[in-house]
Amino acid sequence: MSTPVTRRKPPRVGDQPLFRRALIGIVLVLGAFLILAPLIIIGVEAFAKGWQVYRDTITHPDTRHAIMLTVLAALVAVPINTAFGVAAAWAITKFDFRGKRFLLVVIEIPFSVSPIVAGVAYLFVYGLQGIFGPVLDEYGIKILFAIPGIILASMFVTAPFVARELIPLMQAQGRDLEEAATSLGASGWRTFFSVTLPNIKWALLYGVVLCNARVMGEFGAVSVVSGNIRGQTNTLPLHIELLYHDYQAAGAFASASILALIAVFTIIAKVALERQGAGRVRRPALAANPAEKTS
Amino acid sequence: MKIRLDHVVKTFETFRAVKDVSLEIESGELVALLGPSGSGKTTILRMVAGLEYADQGHIYFGDQDATDIPVRDRGVGFVFQHYALFPHMTVAENIAFGMKVSKVKREKAAIDVRVLDLLRLVRLEGLGDRFPAQISGGQRQRVALARALAVDPKVLLLDEPFGALDANVRRDLRRWLREIHSELGITTLFVTHDQEEALDLADRVVILKDGQIVQQGTPEEVCRDPKTSFVMKFLGDANVLAAEVRDGKAYASGAAIEVSGMADGKAELYARPADLDWSLQGPGIPASITRVLDRADGRRVLATAETGEHLEFDVEPERLVKAGDGGFVTLRRAKVFAV
Structure with missing residues (x-):
């Protein structure tokens, strides 16, 4: 001693x-x-003007509609972007092809470009003076100032979320597991569902949570293409702005509290998922340690 | 199953990984593909597996042209250098995977029995419930082998199977793989850059360089009769001396050795450390000792010849030599290659 x-x-x-x-x-x-x-x-x-005002604002048909529209946008945009993200990550990490680097850059664009630019771009493509505008108008298809436009704009903004979570992880894991599964006689689908997916599930869920939060909170791109028609094309963030400009501060804050609540749940889910990633000590991917994921 | 490669070529982008390789592996044989990195050995193995496709040439399994059969249907067992065990499955689930996804449906009970058999074969009884992260590297590689064997492959292919393990485990696993091979008699092809591993394990060694076969034969054949200086150098430590061939004899720095049938001219003389000895009297290569390295099984002497060449040789543990001693390096045997 x-x-x-x-x-x-x-x-x-x-x-x-x-x-x-x-x-x-x-x-x-x-x-x-x-x-x-x-x-x-x-x-x-x-809650400044009391619980009653808060409840009235939340249950107001316009607010309810805005919430429903936001949920609808998420319900469509998130699954499609998830599928896109998985497909893109798979393609980039498991195959060699020309234009791979280019694809990586393209996926990142929505992160670096201001959402309002995306909105304006959609105006030029689908607007009445835009490229496809007259054709779509002829067939009576309305994309701008309607729900499809909102969903498209949300999708543009959130396209990279899932892919960006998966690509580094799948790159670190390499192709060995998939090759092993295939050499043992597994089909492509079987390999994906029983070998690839279980090893990326937490990262995937993480990407989905972040993607969902962004879809629900997106303002810039959506505000350009939605037209702000109350009770029709107003998502929750747009609705908040509208209320605020109408000098209904309590209403605006009440609606904002819903988004804040969603944010809180997102953070809880995010932390829980990060725990899961770290909780991989028991069965880590042998090729890489997903817990060391940097993001 | 007999495997035959017929003028196989593989190019990546612009890099010719495999240049016109033809090779036959007899049924039940255990063959090593040995070469430095970049020699194309892993590419050849992956082409036999179907993980890469040959650009030209054919690969036959028995009489069947397997060149374009996808890996899934080729019926090979592939063992990866880094095991590639499924981390989210237990050892038993890993081994059972091939049987579960097989087109041939098996009863669950039959799969369980087979898994237990395989665990016994690879001496991992009782570890079936563990996850890959909970077992050692050597155990993981044995699980990988059991998993590959579970689908009754026609051929077993191993890519640097012991490369990621430490030396002692590697030696044990080598002997053990040899035993499994004699027990099952399955045609086996493995890739290694470690000459000792190839010579220890294989019936036949195929030595590759720059995508081509430079020599093949039993370990005895390639060791006793290397055809080129590359093979000589690659198979083990060798001293190199500039030499000159005159009238059936090679002369190098004061030593001479019989060489029959070689044309006169410049040559290089290669001698293993064990082929040289140390003597205080000539004749021999005058040299002085620069360093003595003591090892478990003898003493390795580093010396510099008067002509400036660096020499390494082994002497018995009892021999009294020390740095600074002068004397003569004598030549027991050597290989001479024309340059």
Whole structure:
């Protein structure tokens, strides 16, 4: 047994007490002002005129319609983008083909481009003065200022979410597992469902949750193509803006509280899924450690 | 099942990975494809498996042209270097996978019995409920082998099967694979860059370089009679001395050795460390010892010849040699290749 020795430990780099306290303090104060305070305001203002007003706003037909439309947009856009994401990730990581790098860049575009640009682009493609506009008009198909336009715009904005979660993971896992399954006689579908999917399921779900949150919260692209027709083409974020401009602050905050609630659930789901990723210690993918996923 | 490769060619983008390789593997034979990285050995193995398709040439399984049969229907057992076990399935589920997805339907009870048999064969009884992450590397590779054997493959293909394991485990698994092979008699082709592994394990060794076969034969044949300096160097440590052939004798730095049937001219003399010895008297190659490395089974001596060439040779553990000693390196036997 050695007796413990009291030693003056020299501070590590950037570890001086003053520096540490100042840094932590700054982050806490900024975090409170930038993030926490606005969220609290939403809660407070939503109920500022009492529970009755809150309930009236939420149950107002226009609000209800906006919620339904938002849910509908998510119900269509999320599954399609999930399928797209899985297909794109599979194609990019398991096959070699020309234009692979190009496809990777294309998938990332919605992240780097402002959503409003997407909205305007859709105007040019499907609008009455646009490329397909006259043809669609002739057949009586309405895309802009209607539900299809909203869904298309949401899909554009959220296209990369699932693919971006899956590509790094599937790249790290390599093709060995699929090759092994195939050499053992498994069909393509069988290989996907019993070998690939179980190894990417948490990342997939993670992407779906993020994709869903973005679809429900999307404002910019949707606002251009929806036309803001109350009770018809108003999604929840658009509805909030409309209420706010109508000087119905309590209504706007009440509707906003719904989106905030969705956000809270998203975060809970996200954290739970990250736990699952980390909980892979028991059976990690041998080729890579998905828990080390960076995102 | 007998396997025959007939003038097989494979090109990736612009890189010729395999250039016109023809090879026959007899039924029940255990053959090693040995070569440095980039020699095309893994590509050949993957083409036999059907994981890659040959650009030209044919691959026959018995009398059947298997060139275009997809991997799924080819009936091969493939063992990957990094095991490729399904991480979300237990050991038993991994082994049963091939039987479950097979077009030939099997009773669940029959599958269970077969899984137990295979676990016994690979000496992993009682580990069926573990996940791959819960067993050691050597055990994983044995599970991978059991999984490949479960579908009764016509051929067993192993890609650097022991490459990811440490030396001791590797040696054990090698002997054990040899035993399994004699027990099952299944035609087996494996890829390795480790000469010791190839020589230890295989009935026949096929040595590859730059996508071509440079020599093939039993371990004895390739070791005793390497046809080129590449094979000589690749199979083990070798000292190289510039030599000159005159009248059926090769002369190098003061040593001479009989070579019959070689034309006069410049040559290179190759000698294994065990083919050289140390003597205080000539004749021999005058040299001085620079370092002595002690090993479990003897002493490796590093020396520099008067002509500046670096020499390495082994002496018995009792021999008293030390750095700085001067003397003569004598030649017991050597191979001479014209340059």
